[in-house]
Amino acid sequence: MTDHDSGRLATLLREEAAAIDVPAPDAAAVRHRARGMRRRRRGLEAVAGLVVVAAVTTGVTAGVRGAGPGGGGVDAAAMAAYREQGAFAVGRVLHIGEHQVRFESAVTSIYYTGAGVLVRRGPVADGETGGPTRYTLVRPDGSARDLGGLRMADRVPGTDIDSPYVAYAEPHEGASSPRPGLNTAWDLVAVDVTTGAEVARHEITGAFTWGGWQAPPVTTDGTRIRALLDQGWVELDWSTGAVRTVPGTAGVTLEAAHGVYADEADPAWVVRDFATGKVLRSVRPREPMLGGLLSPDARYGRILDDYLSSDGVPPATPVRIVTLSNGATVTLPGSRFYGWTPDGSVLAFDPEAGTVAVCDPVTGSCDGARRVPAGTVRLGGLSYES
Amino acid sequence: MTADEEFTEFVTTAWPVLFRTAHLLVGERGLAEDLVQTALAKTYLSWGRIRDRGAAGVYARTVLINTATSWFRRHAWRREVATGELPDRVAPATSPDRPDLAAALRALPPRQRAVVVLRFYEDLSVEQTAQALRITPGTVKSQTSHALAKLRTELGETFQLEGVRHD
Structure with a gap:
């Protein structure tokens, strides 16, 4: 982009804005709406607290240092520690269970799989400053395998806590359009992270105009991959080749895990089973048009009662965790960033104390706080896709 | 008061x-x-x-x-x-002197449109835009690049030639 491009665009935008016919302000209507919001808030404050999601920052790529070779079995104790304690990264160091793995560049995303953590380094988006994106499997025992052939860049992949696969979508070969939204043929791809081998590639069709990524976002569990197209979640079972559009999902929110999906069906956040469509839980956030986040095992939900932090500081407001099977709710303190472990416990990073703890999603008790060094913290179970 | x-x-x-x-x-x-x-x-x-x-x-x-x-x-x-399938070109400009920027903006995905508005109308820096939209500065840059490319396509020669005249 040249200076004259940006200058010209700014001028055009100002001209466009000046030409907009602005309706008369109505302060009384604004106050009326505000009082309605306040009534809703007061009604819900008696029930529980509220939650905010926070994203942290970024890093760039390189190779793995000091990690053992991939492959081989993982002992039960290491696997149990991974499932219960999860993973998080501080700058270049990934903490998984009771192990640490140091990379030569910062970790930018952590995806839980049944074989360990899939780590992304480098930016998610391709661009003039994008550079390469690298993926590495880190097993629960700390051994690592570089997945050099995996290229996903500006898209949202899916993983599952019980599967060794990462799934993603890409424009079907020969059907790619230079303009997002015009392509209607996609390949759904599954890669076994333990071997790096592509195990499935099937074509689906449908428009994807809503997201702005290079391909539709996906979720996966077992041999199913689902892509969120304009028509809703399109599900592929790559063991049989069967494809279906999940009924009633046109226009739903992008939120799914371990066989369930959620929708911000204002005023409630509704969690449904992909297979049956049955409502598993419906929760009303404090703010209209907000929703919630599913735990990786889909047993718990974190309710978004407030807007996201945009300044890197966790809001002081408490956090509400709901057990989806029975609706039981616990409230965790605010001023912390919250992620998940693979088994649905809550990972809590307290930037003030410089600690990461694991909290029980049923009782709310937190223990095993580990002091972490200064640096950018990324928590497992959170999406850092932009 | x-x-x-x-x-x-x-x-x-x-x-x-x-x-x-x-x-x-x-x-x-x-x-x-x-x-x-x-x-x-x-x-x-x-x-x-x-x-x-x-x-x-x-x-x-x-x-x-x-x-x-x-x-x-x-x-x-x-x-x-x-708007469903995007047209190959946006509707003709509403004025021969002013390209139809509104239609071109509507043709952008929401994130790209927000990046353009915040950077070039609100005059926020890359960092400020990233913070406001909770995306990385690198993504702001790449989204800006994609958006500008699309706007050039949508607005065609009008955008380029008008820009030259303003230099």
Whole structure:
């Protein structure tokens, strides 16, 4: 982009804005709406607290240092520690269970799989400053395998806590359009992270105009991959080749895990089973048009009662965790960033104390706080896709 | 002056500025009005805590962007405003002297449109835009690059030639 491009665009935008016919302000209507919001808030404050999601920052790529070779079995104790304690990264160091793995560049995303953590380094988006994106499997025992052939860049992949696969979508070969939204043929791809081998590639069709990524976002569990197209979640079972559009999902929110999906069906956040469509839980956030986040095992939900932090500081407001099977709710303190472990416990990073703890999603008790060094913290179970 | 009178005065002043930003962000009059009302209602709820009334405009704008970002996250909202298949070219310019930027903006995905509006209309830096939209600075840059390329395609020679004339 040249200076004259940006200058010209700014001028055009100002001209466009000046030409907009602005309706008369109505302060009384604004106050009326505000009082309605306040009534809703007061009604819900008696029930529980509220939650905010926070994203942290970024890093760039390189190779793995000091990690053992991939492959081989993982002992039960290491696997149990991974499932219960999860993973998080501080700058270049990934903490998984009771192990640490140091990379030569910062970790930018952590995806839980049944074989360990899939780590992304480098930016998610391709661009003039994008550079390469690298993926590495880190097993629960700390051994690592570089997945050099995996290229996903500006898209949202899916993983599952019980599967060794990462799934993603890409424009079907020969059907790619230079303009997002015009392509209607996609390949759904599954890669076994333990071997790096592509195990499935099937074509689906449908428009994807809503997201702005290079391909539709996906979720996966077992041999199913689902892509969120304009028509809703399109599900592929790559063991049989069967494809279906999940009924009633046109226009739903992008939120799914371990066989369930959620929708911000204002005023409630509704969690449904992909297979049956049955409502598993419906929760009303404090703010209209907000929703919630599913735990990786889909047993718990974190309710978004407030807007996201945009300044890197966790809001002081408490956090509400709901057990989806029975609706039981616990409230965790605010001023912390919250992620998940693979088994649905809550990972809590307290930037003030410089600690990461694991909290029980049923009782709310937190223990095993580990002091972490200064640096950018990324928590497992959170999406850092932009 | 009572707090309500102060707020009414603030709404009268802030409304046109916020509405223009909202209209550029969401591309539709009714949604823009809804967005501004929501942002101002939230500002009203915090009115007692905004001691520096001069900062109220910045506060309201932040709330507006936060609210819009939450809307962008809703798939249903995106579908409501989507035009389906994008045309090869946008509709002809409404004026021979001014290209139809509104239509070109509407053809952009929401994130790209927001990046363009915040950077080139609100004059935010890459870092500020990244913070406002909760994306990385690298993504702001790449989204800007993609958006500019699309705008050039949509606006065609008009955009380029007009730019040259303004140099």
